[in-house]
Amino acid sequence: MLDQQPKHSLFIFRNHLTDDFIESLLDDYVYNGIKVYLFTMDSLKEYEDWDEWKEAKKRKLFGWWKVPYQTDYQGASVSFIDGKVTNQQIYDYVCHHTDFPSKLYEAEHSPANQHLIISAGAGTGKTTWMIERFLFLKHMGMEDLFFHSAFITFTHQAAIKIRQRIIQRFRDYYEVTYQPIYLKWIDEVKHLHISTLSAFVETLFEKAGIHQPIPVTEKLRSFRKRKKELMFEAIREYTQVSPEAFRPFTKTPRENLVELLLKMNELLECQYLGSLFHVKLHFGNDQVGFAPLAKFVLKYVHQHLETEKKELKQWEIQDVVRYLERMVVMKRLKKKWNLRYLLIDEFQDVSPVQVDFLFRLQLATQCTLTITGDAKQSMYRFHGTEYTSFSALKKRLIQQGESVTTIHFTKNYRNTPRLVQQLNTLVMKWGNQLASFPASIYDQLQSMRPIGNKNKGIVFGPFAMGYAESENQAFRQLLEQLRGTDTAILVRFDYQIQEVIKQCEQLGFFCERSRLGNFYRSLPVREMYILVRFLLFPENPSFAYALHRSSYGVNTLSNDQLIEQFEPDQKVILSLLEKQPDFIYWRQMQELAQRKPIFSILRMIIKDLSPHEVYSQRFLTRMKTIHPNRDIQDFVKEARARRMEYQMGVEKLFYLLRKHFSKSAATLYGMERVLRKYMETDDQEMLDPLSTEYTGHRFHVMTIQQAKENEFDHVILPYTYDPLVSDSRTVVFLHKENEEWRLNYRFLLSSLLVRNTYFMEREPQEMKEILGEEARLLYIALTRVRKQVFVHAIEENKRSNLPNTWMDLLKMGE
Ligand SMILES: Nc1ncnc2c1ncn2[C@@H]1O[C@H](COP(=O)(O)OP(=O)(O)OP(=O)(O)O)[C@@H](O)[C@H]1O
Structure with a gap:
């Protein structure tokens, strides 16, 4: 044709x-x-x-x-x-x-070797477009595209989603065409590198490495725990070499000092400044002499770590970046990996040093860059991210003679017309009034979703918990109204997640929280640990009582009974437990545990007692007692979900423990040690999520950072009156002055506000930066929603002149 x-x-x-x-x-x-x-x-x-x-x-x-x-x-x-x-x-x-969507079409079909920067507002289809662009490159005949491309995004979860979406697109093609080539491509996606920037750097390191055959995973470490230990050590040493200088801090818990110093160290690491700090980094002065302490500790940690890393022949990610940045390494890398396309999503969260690294990589490999992001969604300032990353990279590429095309998408596919209209007003006002909220005419978006009269965009109301009874009631009604829908409750800080979960449960509603890294602190693991300790120390009354109260025990004794009969030697606990119906069973188990393999004993106990059933039944009974007048439908669903989670948790733990003991004999003692270690230190392992068949009744609850790669039908923002700028918030940041770095800090020491000289100089500027950053976070929260966002708002009599809460920022849109 x-x-x-x-x-x-x-x-x-x-x-x-x-x-x-x-x-x-x-x-x-x-x-x-x-x-x-x-x-x-x-x-x-x-x-x-x-x-x-x-x-x-x-x-x-x-x-x-x-x-x-x-x-x-x-x-x-x-x-x-x-x-x-x-x-x-x-x-x-x-x-x-x-x-x-003409802009998307034109950008998708741009020449294959054209560097592209797509800078556009939320919900304009950037990530979706990037996948279509990749499909374009594939269809245009780059046979080995999967081997010569890398996709970078900001989180591990987002990387997983991108891979799934690419596979889904090939599946779509196959379902329509039935052509086997798409099945082949689905299989080949496994060769495509999709990861976070750090994992990408690790891969480059492996490919460029002269140190093979040592696997990269054994060479690279975060040294997180070691740094903490070194900090305690350094503080101890400081107290000895400079006892006078340490005097103002003697009453401060060491843990708090270390936490603050870790924060500072992390900032330096994000700028990869570790090895340079004694030359170019200045700490200023403050009224209590924190600057010399910080300098001493950070230097101590750095020097000791350098030596240890050399001895162990291990690296941190920033060492790898510095190593890779050397041109000779880059050139060797190019020979090993002919990287032709580098696609980076969420580019607003790339820090200046990372921009620098990516630029050098492009220079060495001559790969074509495709970059998407939205400067208004930059949210990792505490990691040294600047919302200026797009212009910085573009400038350097152009200086190098490269041609770069910037495209702005302005059609929004996620939010309702009403919400887009409200967001347009807010974005314009924030852009005009806040110095660090980067908005332009391209941020005036047009919603492509049908106009519906039901969905109102931002809805203000007394939707919060634990305040006045009228608010509790409004919140309860809202949860009732949104029950079973795709709704997320978004918060600013991690600790607020737990608060929301607790308060929702008090009202009889349940939440699904992000599972990242919390496996070893979940109930099935904690209770298994209790069981192991009980078997290991048969005469310890505390362990026996903890087991009795857990899902393994009959839980017939109450705390009140215990208090009534309390005696300091604790023997009374054991004698009370002896009278409980499961006493003989546990004696037998303790005896068997001395003779039989520990895995088979644990399996037997689980089979005999079904702790998942017990936990789920007790939960259901408790809910029915607390909320006697409520429809029990949700409680039944929640009990079912909890039973399944418990069971999955136990199975996962068995799998991990078996893996751990694959080369050595598993003993009770060894198992107690391993469990304790993981419970204290592991923040990576997570439990796989349950399917929505189990969790459909739950509300999602997460921080805005965690919500970034998601979208929901409804969002609730319950915390809108927390002060954005307040003395109780620790502020630490770096800035560069004449090629030298300055550490700025402000924190509360008991009730004394400590500020260093650099911070005081830059305080007004910093306060503006904080407001801009908060507006960017709020923008992300508001744009995760497809239909309606419910914002906690109360009647207010007086308004402050300067915005200092999210509500103040929101009111700017009126
Ligand atoms: N061309 C399109 N036509 C219809 N819907 C689209 C199109 N492109 C994207 N969408 C839908 O719009 C929503 C937002 O898309 P996407 O997540 O790709 O946007 P984004 O610009 O990356 O968003 P953000 O910056 O907020 O992360 C998704 O639900 C997606 O399926």
């Missing part, structure tokens, strides 16, 4: 449609994996209901638009192959008169 066969897409304008034409569109193109965009002035009614059309549209391989009649184009018939627009007039006409 056409002189040249498209490889990826066909944009076709036809005045008059015939059945033959339509069939050939499907047979010749869509069923061969070509995306077709059809525009016509003819009627589409008789085709739109065809199942084949609907299916191809659902799989994003076919789209059609009715264009208003225009005499000039009556006999016109044009086709644009793989994005090459050969009739600008008709192209402009159809784009103007339809909702065709």
